[in-house]
Amino acid sequence: MDNLQFNRHRRLRQNSTIRDMVRETHLQIEDLIYPIFIADGEQIKREVPSMPGVFQLSMDNLRAEMEEVTALGIKSVILFGVPHEHDKDEHGSGAFSHNGLVQQATRAVKKDFPDVVVVADTCLCEYTSHGHCGIVEGGKILNDPTLDLLAKTAVSQVEAGADIIAPSNMMDGFVAAIRKGLDEAGYEDIPIMSYGVKYSSAFYGPFRDAANSTPQFGDRKTYQMDSANRLEALREAESDVLEGADFMIVKPALAYMDIIRDVKNNFNLPVVAYNVSGEYAMVKAAAQNGWIDEQKIVMEMHTGFKRAGADLIITYFAKDIASWLKG
Ligand code: PBG
Numbered sequence: 001m002d003n004l005q006f007n008r009h010r011r012l013r014q015n016s017t018i019r020d021m022v023r024e025t026h027l028q029i030e031d032l033i034y035p036i037f038i039a040d041g042e043q044i045k046r047e048v049p050s051m052p053g054v055f056q057l058s059m060d061n062l063r064a065e066m067e068e069v070t071a072l073g074i075k076s077v078i079l080f081g082v083p084h085e086h087d088k089d090e091h092g093s094g095a096f097s098h099n100g101l102v103q104q105a106t107r108a109v110k111k112d113f114p115d116v117v118v119v120a121d122t123c124l125c126e127y128t129s130h131g132h133c134g135i136v137e138g139g140k141i142l143n144d145p146t147l148d149l150l151a152k153t154a155v156s157q158v159e160a161g162a163d164i165i166a167p168s169n170m171m172d173g174f175v176a177a178i179r180k181g182l183d184e185a186g187y188e189d190i191p192i193m194s195y196g197v198k199y200s201s202a203f204y205g206p207f208r209d210a211a212n213s214t215p216q217f218g219d220r221k222t223y224q225m226d227s228a229n230r231l232e233a234l235r236e237a238e239s240d241v242l243e244g245a246d247f248m249i250v251k252p253a254l255a256y257m258d259i260i261r262d263v264k265n266n267f268n269l270p271v272v273a274y275n276v277s278g279e280y281a282m283v284k285a286a287a288q289n290g291w292i293d294e295q296k297i298v299m300e301m302h303t304g305f306k307r308a309g310a311d312l313i314i315t316y317f318a319k320d321i322a323s324w325l326k327g
Contacts, residue, residue: 025307027299029073029325033119033272034318036065037210038105039082050206051277052284054316056082062105066113072322076117078166078314079105080211081126091135092124096153100127103160110161119193120157122150122167122178131215133169133223141222146171151181158187166249168195170223175243191246193272197233197263200224203252203278210277233259234266241267249314252276254301257308264309273310275301280316295324 012022037056039046044058057065069077081101083094094100106118124146125133134146146169154165165182167174175194182190200221208214225232237248248267250260251274264271283301287294298317305313315321 025303027303027306027321027325029322030075031302031306031310031312032074032318032321033076033078033312033314034069034074035078035080035314035316036062036105037080037082038062038101040084040087040101048206048210050209050281051316052288053320054210054277054280056210059104059108062108063112066109066116069319070113070116072319073326074318074322075115076119077109078119078121079109080121081105082211083127085212088127088129090129091149092127094127095122095124096149096156098156098159100156102162103156106157106160106162117163118161119164119166120154120160120162122154122157122165123169124149124153125169125213125215126211130217131213132218133220134171139217143171143173147173147177150174151177154178155181155185155187158182158185158190162190164191164193164247166193166195168198168249168251170195170198170220170225172239173243175240175245179244192244193247193249194240194245195249195251195274196236196240196245197248197250197259198224199227199252199256201227201252201255201276201278203255203276205278206281207277227255230259230262234262237263237267241269245269247272247312249274250310252279253305253310253313254279257304260305260308260310270311271309272312272314273305273308275305275313275315275317277316283317295320299324 039056039058041058042060045061046056048054079102087094102120109118123133125131130136132141134141167178247270248263249272250263253273253275260273286292
């Protein structure tokens with residue numbers, strides 16, 4: 001051993017107190033945003049088959065859900081609407097209707113739980129008959145005509161009480177258009193959490209079951225990004241920052257940890273990781289088979305998102321994580 005030089009890294013791992021003292025990343029309840037699906041109708045509590053533990057809820061079941069969420073200490077939710085098929089149309093007008101599902105749910109949450117931060121998902125795909133995130137003409141998804149509808153949707157969500165607008169449509173210029181629409185309506189204080197770094201991904205499959213938003217023709221590849229690309233993510237993020245985004249979402253999360261880090265290193269705004277439906281489904285399925293330790297895996301994944309650079313995490317595991325952090 002005499003002339004053998006090496007460092008003893010194990011010194012700082014020798015017991016749990018020392019390990020706690022030198023831990024670099026901490027997952028906290030404040031980091032979590034919990035997604036909720038609002039179904040049209042009454043007395044609906046329908047579990048999404050590919051997402052055990054995630055439900056489509058009608059308005060009359062929302063209060064009980066919010067009581068559970070707030071009792072766990074979760075401070076923020078993101079709302080998605082699940083309208084009836086027969087209420088969908090070419091322009092997704094349910095997205096910007098005064099009595100739209102997200103608008104109604106937002107009003108209900110803000111009335112009974114005023115301190116909860118309500119994030120509104122601003123997209124058309126749940127409300128369009130063709131399932132795309134923009135106006136369609138001759139099989140094409142039109143960019144500029146869609147922008148007005150997105151701004152209208154954002155304004156109507158804020159009128160209902162939404163605290164943060166989260167546009168997920170990936171049209172070019174959507175942050176600028178929404179910022180302008182909000183400002184003109186007097187909502188210059190409402191932040192935009194842009195889903196500007198959104199990849200075209202098979203990991204959204206279970207969400208499309210949950211939200212009935214599968215495109216009726218083609219796919220989303222002309223507006224969502226190619227999963228092979230990294231510089232493209234930086235270009236997208238740069239545009240959104242210039243257009244006035246206040247937060248940047250990177251989505252999905254697990255297969256895109258490098259992108260989370262890139263966005264964190266290149267831009268000075270809070271980064272949000274979205275741990276999407278397919279990632280949730282994979283963990284749940286393996287856990288139900290007894291193949292993995294769900295709690296350990298979920299905590300490791302979410303701590304990993306934070307280590308990669310995420311400040312916040314949108315996650316279907318929020319309730320589980322909150323109860324584990326408490327316990
Ligand atoms: C709407 C939207 C989607 C997700 C969030 N907002 C679906 C999509 O783009 O197809 C996916 C979320 C998830 O998979 O958990 N555009």
